[in-house]
Amino acid sequence: MVIDRLHAFGLPLFGALVVLTASLWAFGLIVDEQIREGETRTDERFAQWLHGKSTDPVTEVFEVITSMGNFATLFVITIIAVGIFWWRRDGTDAAFVALAFIGAQVLSTGMKLGFQRDRPFFPDPLATESTYSFPSGHALVSLAVYGSIALVLARYVSATRRRALLLGGTALLVIAIGFSRLYLGVHFLSDVLAGYAAGAAWLALLYVALELRSRYTSRYLASTKQ
Secondary structure: OHHHHHHHHOHHHHHHHHHHHHHHHHHHHHHHHHHHOOOOHHHHHHHHHHHHOOOHHHHHHHHHHHHOOOHHHHHHHHHHHHHHHHHOOOHHHHHHHHHHHHHHHHHHHHHHHHHOOOOOOOOOOOOOOOOOOOOOHHHHHHHHHHHHHHHHHHOOOOOHHHHHHHHHHHHHHHHHHHHHHHHOOOOOHHHHHHHHHHHHHHHHHHHHHHHHHHHHHHHHHHHHHO
16 A cells, blocks of 8 residues: 555655655754864864875876866756757756756855855865865765766666666766865865765755656646646
């Protein structure tokens, strides 16, 4: 009975609601412990330990990886993806990716200005940033952009193994981008985790909104034909 109801409601939609709830809870927990209570010892110890492990060849690799999550790269990827989906007459998919990018950028900028958390400090930094630290914009926006594209493409992949490789590869890319921010010393661990939580919440909310809109439109069109 419960399984039948889930199928009627839509397992992807139910999953999106679960992700939305869990992500918001995780983000709230991070804010409460790291920002309000100022419990930053774990963040600082991990940052210092990771900074001490840095080596030149590895640093160059993570500089390339982190560039895949910056504004310029994600903007170009979004434009290309939206253009392709629009050319294929997939307006909803194009809107999904475009809104994922725009909304994530707005959330990242707004929360950075709201929390105004300073970035990690090192006497010999590997990289520097002029904006605030919390949350990680690279983690937030890359999850939203790459995640939205992967979700759209997964619908066109019939083989379960290929779909798993697509989604798994996307997840690894997003994780690598987040870790690159930690390795380069421009973010605390909680910044990146909060970015992932916020990005997942925004992507799930967007999916739910577009799915409900699609269902409403389909029912409306069906009613007008009767």
